[in-house]
Amino acid sequence: MSDFLSDINGYIWSNALVFLCLAAGVFFSIRTRLLQVRQIPEMVRLMFRGEKSPSGVSSFQALTISLAGRVGTGNIAGVATAIAFGGPGALFWMWVVAFLGASTSFVECTLGQIYKTKDRLTGEYRGGPAYYFSRAMAHTNASGAFKVYGLIFAAVTVLACGLLLPSVQSNSMALAMNEAWGISEWVVAVGSVIVLSFVIIGGVKRIATFASIVVPFMAVVYIALAIIIVALNASEVPNVIGTIFSSAFGADAAFGAIVGSAIMWGVKRGIYSNEAGQGTGPHAAAAAEVSHPAKQGLVQAFAVYIDTLFVCTATGFLILSTGAYRVFEGESADGSVIAEGGILPADVAVGPTFVQTGFDSFWSGAGSSFVAISLLFFCITTIIAYYYMAETNLRFLMGKAATIEIRPLRSTLGANLTLLLQALILVSVVIGCVSTASEAWTLGDIGVGLMAWLNIVGIIILQQPAFKALRDYERQQKLGKDPTFDPKALGIMGATFWENYDPVTGKTREAVDAP
Secondary structure, three states: OHHHHHHHHHHHOOHHHHHHHHHHHHHHHHHOOOHHHHOHHHHHHHHOOOEOOOOOEOHHHHHHHHHHHHOOHHHHHHHHHHHHHHOOHHHHHHHHHHHHHHHHHHHHHHHHHHOOEEOOOOOOEEOOHHHHHHHHOOOOOOHHHHHHHHHHHHHHHHHHHHHHHHHHHHHHHHHHHHHHHOOOHHHHHHHHHHHHHHHHOOHHHHHHHHHHHHHHHHHHHHHHHHHHHHHHOHHHHHHHHHHHHHHHOOOOOOOHHHHHHHHHHHHHHHHHHHOOOOOOHHHHHHOEEOOOHHHHHHHHHHHHHHHHHHHHHHHHHHHHHHOOOEEEHHHOOOOOEEEEOOOOOOOOOOOHHHHHHHHHOOOOOOHHHHHHHHHHHHHHHHHHHHHHHHHHHHHHHHHHHHHOEEOOOOEEHHHHHHHHHHHHHHHHHHHHHHOOHHHHHHHHHHHHHHHHHHHHHHHHHOOHHHHHHHHHHHHHHHOOOOOOOOOOOOOOOOOHHHHOEEOOOOEEOOOOOOO
């Protein structure tokens, strides 16, 4: 089974997907006139603005829900894996994916806001790729095909976020806690299930509250300590930068043979970490209460920078400057070692232990504990975000059937299937805790790859409404207005929520909008 899954992963993560991710980023960067550079001040300003409502969360809370999904094991174990199998140059390609991916994230998250709806059961905003695939072309002859496409994406996302991706997070968390404190994987599994049960059953409001407190605090503390350690090894920084760039293009003799691996692992782990183009960001973006879709698109574009340029870079420089790395030939830990920093134990596994060893070089004995605590919070919040995305797509799949009452249980079909999804994600967490790292990462890569293929192809086709929204936003911005959104005036069809939205009161005139 392991070999079979590896073969599937190899087909999904072929060079074609790497090229697609990079090409889409270049194309959207050109179409937005380098929005990821021009609008940075506006991105920062909007992060701390925006209103909450009974239906939606604030821009900042939506950002933290998104970051909860982005900032996780990919920022720690993922960076270590990229360096181990792609060399230091993989970090450069992670930067490239982040820079280009910011424009991709803007497009997908703006589409998520334009075509958002209200949940029939809870009244909360819902949205994401499945929603914009089915709604953006609803007025055309291709409506049937895109409805099916949306259903396929929703089913894949329920599978990926409900079963495949949580296991990666719990696996890294369990490995780090076992390394730091010798805690059994089963103990970690039981404790995680208890914490997650409390949060995810509370719905999107509790998820937003939890994420808005935990994610910013842990991210700031983690980055600050990583920067301190890198500063203490400041003499190594010029060499680290030189090695990153030379190995990224094969100029370094030691890494010349694996330059293709540097690109592959940089793109793969970059997308796994910042999720630009994967289709996860639009779910959180749609939950925000804003007066114009482009506002949340800009905020979510900046989330890519926070994830990769800040957190992943801090991890990469920590590993390389302290010498806590080992690079393998053949993209496998079974391959021969072609370079190493010199401080890793001989039998250490590729993953969070690289980062723990780097922290221990400065903070002997406590570094492993700090990384374990960081992963505990990062991974728990990421799993919670995965649950929210899986639930959103489950709601889409159920449609009106979600409100059907089941007798004699006297509960709705939606409520029962939601409970089943909650049980599924908790089982996935347990499986991840007791699985090997390679098995967990293979499952996670399959989930990310499938979602990325479907979403990027889809937004390339449906991109136009996002660019109309951007031009409209920048036009109103130049006039000194607080931009509001009127889809009919822009010729955007299918945005039924916004067609009934009153920008004066900030309320929608419809009680609830069908998926």
